[in-house]
Structure formats: C-alpha cells, structure tokens
Amino acid sequence: MSSNGLICFTNCLLPQEDGTFVEKDLWIDETRGVILDAQKTFFLRRERPDKIIDLGGNILSPGLIDIQINGGYGFDFSVYEDNDGAYMDGLRLVAERIVETGVTALVPTLITQEKSLYPKLLNLLKPWSPPNAAHLLGWHAEGPFIQMAKRGAHAPPFLLNAAEGFKSFETIYGQDNLADAEDWLMSCGLTQDALGVRIITAAPEVDGVMSAINEFAKRGGCFSIGHSIATTDMATTAVRRGARLITHLFNAMPQLHHRDPSIIGLLGSSPFFASGATYTPFPVSTAAHSKKPSNSDTTGTPPKKAAHASEAFDEIETPPQTPVLLATQRVQAQDDKATLPGTGAITPLPLSRSATYVGGQVEPLQRPYFELIVDGIHAHPNSVRLAYTAYPEGCILITDAMKILDPHLKDGVHPWRDGRNFVKEGDKLYLEGTTTLAGSVVTLDKCVRNFAHFTGCSLAESIKCATFNPARCLGIENRKGTLRAGADADLVILDRQGNVISTWIRGKVVWGKK
Template sequence: MASSNGLICFTNCLLPQEDGALVEKDLWIDERRGVILDSQRTFFLRKERPDRIIDLGGNILSPGFLDIQINGAYNFDFSVYEGDDAAYKEGLHRVAEKIVETGVTSLLPTIITQERSLYPKLLHLLRPYSAPNSATLLGWHAEGPFIQLAKRGAHAPEFLMGAKEEIKSFESVYGAENLVVAEDWLMGSEATGDALGVRVITAAPEVDGVMVSIPELARRGVVFSIGHSIATTALATAAVQGGARLITHLFNAMPQLHHRDPSIIGLLGASPHLSSPSELTDLGLTKGKVAEMSFERPFYELIVDGIHSHPNSVRLAYSSYPDGCVLITDAMKILDPHLPDGVHPWRDGKNFVKAGDKLYLEGTDTLAGSVVSLDKCVRNFSRFTGCSLGEAIRCATYNPARCLGIEARKGTLRPGADADLVVLDRKGRVQSTWVAGREVWTRA
C-alpha cells in the first residue's frame, strides 16, 4: 500500500545510531524519492505529515546491511563466466533479488583468482546495478591474482602472479578502463552501465610490484585490502602508510599473531602516532614518500560464523579496534538459508561439503568461504563479543559504508541517505527489508 503524498513514518521503533546506540525515535522516509527525511524540516517546509504510519511494535529499524565480500549465493558464482553476458547478468540479478531476505540491501560481488583474460569482462559486467525490488550491486571486489602462494587458500595456484610492471600490471589484468580515476560512486538512485562504482582489490604487499602500486590505486579511488599475505609488521604498516584501507578476512590466510612480529593482525594495535622518523626507521619504512605519511589503522573484515575465527579471537579484535570492524560473509554460491547440508558442486569438477555453517573442499580440510548469512553474523557477533545489538549492527552498516566512502548514501539513517532499511526483532532476526523506500521482503 502506497501513501498518497509519498511520506511514510515508522514509529514505535529503535533506531541504530552511528555510535552503536539504539534510540527510540520515529523515522520519516519519502517512498517516491527513496530517501530518508529530516522530519522537522519536511514538516515545516512541506506543511505535510506522513500519509502512512507504520507501527513497528518496538522492533529495531536499521539501515540495510552491506556485505563487501561475497563470492556468490543462490546457486550463482560471481567468478564463473561461460561466455553468455545475459546469463551472467541474470544470475547477478537473482542474487540481488533473493539476498534481501537476510537483511542485505547492498553488496559487493567478489571474484577470486582466475584466468587473467576473464577479468576485464567480469569487472565490466560487475559495474553498479540497482532495481526497485532488489539489493544494490555496488561494484566489484577482486580478490587476487596478486596474492601470496603460501596463503592462497582455495585460490588456484596456476593463476597467481606478480605485478612486475607495477600499476601497469594491474591495468593489464583488470583492464585499464576499470581502473581509471573514480568520480562519484553512483549518480542518482539508478546505476548506469558506465558508472565505475565501488572497487576493492585484495592483494599481498610482499608480492613483486604490489607495494609500490598501492598509492596509485588509492589515488584512483580503489580500496586496497591486505589479504592472502605473509607480510611482516613492517610491510603491513608500510602498505597502510601507502594507502591500504582494509584487511581481508582477518586471521584467515595470514600469519598467526606473534608477540615479536604481529604481522597484519598487529595493525589493529598500532599507534596512530607511528609517524616519527625514528619509529619509521625501526620498522624499515624509509623508502620514498611512505615515511612522510600519517598512519591510520585500517578497517578489518571478520567472518563471524564461529568457524573461520574462534569467538575469543573475534572479541579480541573488536576490543582492540571497534571502529574498524566490518562484518562480511565471504559466502559462496551455495549461500541459501533454505539449502540442506551435503555435497554440492563448486567449479572445475570440485565439490563443496556443507555442514551447518562450515564449508570446505571435498577431500580436504581447506575452508572454502562460508555459507553464513550476514544477519546471522550480526547475531553471532553480539553473542561472541558481548557488545549490544546496536553495536553489532554498526559493523554491518555504518563501518563498511565508511570503509568504502559511501556513508552519505548507505549504512546510515542520515537525512538524504537512501531509504534502504531492515526491520529486526530484539534478537536481530530479519522481519522485513526495504529498498529505496519500498518493502521488498517480509517474513511470512
């Protein structure tokens, strides 16, 4: 049912704030424009009250969740392209339509290491997409091929490579047109085929040619993420000094924490004042302009399925740096809350084995992404860390939006932001999902 003047008021609800608090307050939206409103300004300027009032019965009205690392879902793998653009887009759209049942209203399709000739085609197909009844596809996350062989995980070793020609190697693999300097991440409420959108690259700083390419990638608007790496503390710190903003699935595919060289994980405990010449020299950070730049701890991803990281590790990370925590699923194509356990096909003749929220390659003990949904990650996170549900929601909304630089539009309840919303009960279970001011899914 639509309102006659386009104004909707949600009342009797708790609104998550950007600091993680939950506040009892009404929220107004304009369903015609698909945006959140400043209720006082709207009332006094338009002299109108909402035609439609929705009583949420004390439930939580949250910004829609953002999943910035997801490999596929609902039997579609973002990394598999079989030469048919229409079939690939159909799969993308199917994921976008179905995933709203998990509270996700924006996602960043992720492709893992593969044959290099496929990258330009896939990245072009993964430019932003939005539709009235589905989650928004923000752009792409390329995980590989510039990663460390020793920490490859489920990535195919034959496709891994170095960046010997530095930024030209990145352009050669991903396509120069996909790495031009970004302007606005998305113009208007509808994405266009020419919009670059959000771009994230996971790579290992120690791989030949990667470290020196980070500043240029950052200048072009790419979010560089440290992952699948054996970087030392000095190298990891230098990467952040150079512009790296994110750590890919913390604790996984990286060295374990060691008190003498905490490596990538140790970035969470780094001092924001690590910029004096003596400290930088001690860490070996004396090359080029790296030593002249200020240090800011990066955001870090966590897969909170209770398998990829022990609950104690999750709590330790969050306690170290709560403002940088970003919840992800790293989900594979068999993410589907309705899918039973068992053996399921992956690619190249290989199979997954799904056992609850655990997913591994058949015949091995290698974890192969996850099948956990983001709403379950939020609930697990609150339970594992002891933080409030509002604080857990922040890690799936505001924090990832800040990491990507889109917090004016997504992951927030600010006036003017997109009216992408999820209604949760007090235990964090999804009751309904709204995209651009329209209800697109509701629990039966």
C-alpha cells in the same frame, strides 16, 4: 502506498552511528526512496506522512552491506560461461534473493581468474540496481596479485606479480575499469553522484604491488591488504600509501607474533612511531628462519594437494609458520620515513588519558578497516572479540560466502562440482568423506547475531559493523549504511534478537517474513 508518498515508521529502535539505539520515528519518502529530515519536512515542506507503520518495538536498521561475497543461490560471481546474459541473470538472481538475509547492498567478489577474463568480468560488474533487489555496488577483485604461500583456494597458475606497478594493474584489470572514479562511473553510464565501489585485495610484498597502491587509492579505489605475508613494517607502509582495509582478518595471513605482529598488528599501531621513531625487531626465531622460504616457496610452485577449500582458508600448509618474512627486512618502509610528520621530534608524554592515543587524540596512523567472517569457524570468538576491542571503529562483518549460500538449503549431502558432493551441517560445509571445510555459507544477518554473542557488544554496535563501518570504509556513508537524512531508504527491520522481519530497498518493501 501512502497518499502523499511519505511513510512514518514509529514505535521502533534506530541504531545510531555511535553504536547506540534510540527510540524515535523515522520518516522516508517512498517515491524518491530516501530518508527524510522529519523536522524539515514538517516545518518547511509542511507535510507529514499519511502512512504510519507501527513496528511494535522492533529494530529499524540501515540495510546490511556485504563487501565480500563470492556468490550465492547457486551462482558464482567468478564463473563466466560464455554468455553475458546468463552472467547478468545470475547477478540479478543473487541480488533479488539475498534481501531475505537483510542485505541491501553488496560488492560481488571475484577470486583469482585467468588474466584474460578480468576486463570482461569487471566490465559486467558495473554498479547496478536491479528492480526490487539489493544494490550491486561494483566489484571486489581478490587477486591475482596475492601471495602464493597464502593463496587459500586461489588457483596457483593464475597468481601474478605487478612488476610494472600500477601499469600491471591496468594491464590485468583493464584501463577503463581503473579510471578515475568519475570517469569510471561515466563509462558505466552513470552520473557522478551515483555510487560505485572498487576494491582490490592484494599482497603488498608481491613485486610491484606496493608502488601501485597510491595511484589506485587516488582514483577512488579501496585497496585491501590480504592473502599476504607482509611484515608489520610493510603493512604499515601500505596503509601510509593508501590501503584502507584488511581482507578477512586472521585468514590467509601470518598469525599474530608478538615480535612482528604482521598485518594483524596494524590494529595496534603504536603512537611510538608517530614521531618517526624506528624500531628494529629482535629476530623472531632462529629455528623458524632457518626454514626461511626461498622465493620459489613463497611465490613459486605450491605443494601438490587438492585445493577444494574456502577462498579464505589456508588449506595448504604454508611453511614455515608465522611470520614468514624476517621482520628486519624493512624493504620499503625506509623511503617513507622522510614523509613522517615530526620526524625526530620528542613527543611529550601525556599526563591525562584524554591526551593519549587511547583517547583518540594522537593517531599515529589512520588504522585500516578490517573484515571479519563471523561464522564461528573462520575465527574463534576470542579472536573476534580481540580484534573488535582493539579497534571497534574499523570492524566490518562480511560473509565471504560461496555460491552455495542459501539459507533454505537443508542439512545433508548436496552436489558440488566436478562430480563431488558436500555435506552441510549448520554453517559448516565439508567435502563428502573428508573433514575439509569447504567454505563459508553464513548469512550476514547471522554474522550480526553471532558478533553480538561473541564480543558481548550490543546489537546496535554489531549492526554498526555491518552497516555504517563498511559504508564509511567505502566512502558512501552519506547514502548507505546510515539513517541520515538524504540517505537511501534501504532498510531492514529486525526483531530484538536480530532476526530479519522485512527488507526495504529505496523505500519499497522487497521481502517480508511469511
């Protein structure tokens, strides 16, 4: 403990919000648990830290933020066993242990549940900061309003449509849980300056979902497009209505087709549409569309096949191959046309690069953030790089990890559930006796290292994708994912290879490498 409660970290590299490192000191107040404006502290408070910590040239980063994680250390956020106490203990366990992976804040994620469970589980997933543990920021509800054909491991009988729009959302998730951000925080017993995060992953093409997006966004929620077969038009409409995020890009969605790039195509949102231009895509392929699914194929009964798979994987085949919907089905895009700025105006052609969309002056559409699982399995390194270079500012690294996440788990055979075993081989998990991948067990610090290797970006840029970008997506970048003065002193010290050396929560060290 420093005698005046202030600590100076020196001899370290600080990742900046622009994706660079600077060699600079960082001052924190360990009593209040916040990062200080060092110069103001010196000249106005007339204080300087009594305690100086020399980091030996290592990296001092904001703590990592995982906005999609299903569980870890044996606890599954989606499993409730008749006992609030046990569930809270499970949450606490994950929050306490996960700090060894550099994570200081996470958004526990629920896969699709039987509908009566939602109000209870979401109510338990209030923002919570157990002592000496990572912050639990709120909840991420993945489902039940998702596409049958892209459901991954979500249980088919539980999938729903939202025929009544936002009202259906309220019915399922619980009215209190979807209240205005301020009211919701108050109902959680928190003040309005507390942080709380609510994310819903849903498929915009599922009946009623599109019309619910706007209201959810207005109430401070983060709508994420995922487990969906939306066309690019539909996905664009969803974004115009307030969708901010794409759930595990490339997984559980149609693959990039050049004539209808679907959800992935949002990363390339063309300025051509900024002036309200319309575009009728050439039919993708008659062969594919001769197999166009009937409603029951896309939203009805799934093929009967074991679904022991990663939440994000399409373990089942989802015929026909991408894209599933005809791109010419401009369902709901039409009604938004009138609201487009400059409809009918002729956009002058830019004469210099700085005036173009590439230079960032004319944004046709605020492109959504997108999540990537960078375990080298869920997306090829080339795909990871492709997405990142398309829109670096939007890239968010997630683990989407299962409850078996535990960096101490040895390779070999381990019991899973229903009397079955899985085989762990590095970051790969197979069901015993099969080649079926059983999900993600990668840690977020490893994703950060992988990402730098896969994309060729610097470690600072990679760190930004697991700190500042997720924080900005969730609107909490003044407090988390940053080294700005006034932000929470949630920090991770990494060596220059990106390995975690120690983790700090609100100014106190909570984990250190032995």
